[in-house]
Amino acid sequence: MKSLSLQKLPRQGEASSFLLEQLNEPQRKAAETLEGPVLILAGAGSGKTRALTYRIAYMIEQGIRPQDILALTFTNKAAGEMKERIAKLVGESKASGVWAGTFHAIFARILRMEAEAIGYTSSYSVYDADDSLSVVKAVMNSLGISQQQYTPNAMRNAISGAKNKHIGVQEYQREAGSIFEKQAGLIYQEYEKRLRANNAMDFDDLLLNVIRLFEMRPDILQRYQERFRYVLIDEYQDTNKAQYTAVAMLTRVHNNICVVGDDAQSIYRWRGADIRNILDFERDYPQAVVLRLEQNYRSTKTILSAANAVISNNADQLKKELWTANDDGELIDVVRCRDDREEAEQIVKYIRQEVRSGKEYRDIAVLYRTNAQSQAIEDALRRENIPYTIVGGVSFYKRKEVKDTLAYLKLIVNERDSESLQRIVNEPPRGLGKTSLQLIADYAEREGISLFDAYCIAESIPGLQKRAQTAALDFSAMIRRFSGVRNQLRPDELARTLIDATGLLRMYEEDGSDEALDRWNNIQRVLSHIAEYHDKNPDATLEQYVQEIALLSDMDNVDTHGKAVLMMTLHSAKGLEFPMVILPGLERGLYPLSKAEQNKDELEEERRLFYVGITRAEKKLVLLHAEKRYRFGEISYPMPSGFLSEITPELLRPIGGKAIPELSAWSSGGFRKPRHEHDFIDEYSGQKMTDSSGEKVRFIDEDV
């Protein structure tokens, strides 16, 4: 056991390493305090990633073996960037030895290697939220629980919530009080049974099963404890109970755990993130060294003051004071718009103006609360020929044809994956309708065999039509044919011939409509993606590809250096920064969401989200809100967000109406009754404003 005193600790000014010279004082401390628990409270824009990468580089420089280091991040993108930056500091060969990835990706890898120990095979399937929802529906059906009374989504959330809190079926059922919870307990139990039967894990299982593995097999735990002598965790404020537990187990022996986070940026409570993990770190690790990175290098004084003012309204937080040596910068524009359409036009205007003054499109980001908001803005940008990239939304991987394609691949890797099987058994149509499917499923259940095995012996299923029998047999034979050669063929070739054999591509080709063509293209994209993957990982099997792709998000492929304005949700924007940030939709009911307004904790989370949004901006921040918005196909007249009045008025420049005197009145609830549209136009039409470039701009009445 090493102790701190054995460590070579350079005194102030006595830089021991070229690396450390490039850091400020607290960053350097963060980088050189290698042994024991370390908590780094890193404010927004304080060079957190820099401290972390230099720390790892310094470790390697100090002779720690790269493969002893485990760095856990929240997104694949963050992991990739970290690796890249480490490689720049210590060279590719050393950097590639470091284990860096998301919790889910790293744990999935561990589980693939140790699958047998917990009753899985290494070719287990990973179910995303959609898959698991569909299992919940099936379970509710078979248990005879009405989907009217409780929505499958609510049930899935209950199950996932329990898992994130590391609560198993037994415990959940024991603690269940309400009828809802009792029902959820039953569904939970059956759900687990089915996933296991399918040799499948959902996202939450990737964490839980690692804990189970470690609990059941101390020998295996010990191996990984030995292996990961140094563990670093980024975005610690967003870890959940399961992640906390797994990491605690891993680090118990060497106790070299270094976590970085900012409680003010915790925005995943709804997904089970437990802010106590970071708030209680000092209690959990009494010997912990606590460091604060409080100098912000990113934003102007104005932007930072606004952020500080907003977040100070939250009660529960660790004390830190973020400051900056940067200039005051421009005031923050608060733009009041007539409706969401005008809001989009205003955004266009700002982008235009910024580009005219010499900025690139990529310097600008539009960050919204909900994906639905992107539509109106997207239309306006397209109309105006402004290049843009939308992150997230309807994810590529969530599209029907892409999921179908992957389901075929998953099935040949894991025949027990009944979820994937049901998805594609009649896609394209093979003459296997609802009744036949039900008949086969019932038979499989009765005989206690897997769904796939039932398809293989379709000829002996009573009541099944001749035509359906042949279809089922042909289908299962095809799957088996490919399954048998899945380790002989190259993954890309295998995938291509399989998809060819399924007739999926042909179906869309024959359809010929624009939509079908689109789908055809998407399938081709998947296939070329596999080819690309094979080029990069020549030894990887299709099995590995299928498992890795399940953990990929749209965010991971975002090009922040491209030539387009970026549009995404605030959640996706965490960790990014832009010279100009535009935040639309600052209205009550939307931001904060109406659901959060009643609940203090949820309201505070919304506020942290706003804080994240503000602190993405380097130079210029624009806040917009509309007085009339289409929501749910209906017109609503929302009040401006209460968050707006939390910003010191001196930092704001109101545009589009007499916003200053009214801001506080609005947000304290003094907003007038929804007015009729003609009132509105009477009041504002023709009104002229001056924008920051000094030119006359017409805000209303400007129909494009």
Place this chain on the structure above:
DNA sequence: TAAAAAATCGTTTTT
């Protein structure tokens, strides 16, 4: 069985 028509829903945020 499959395609077309009608009804029903629902909205945070995502690894």
Place this chain on the structure above:
DNA sequence: CGATTTTTTA
């Protein structure tokens, strides 16, 4: 409003 699911019809 738009996507998805259920019902009707060929």
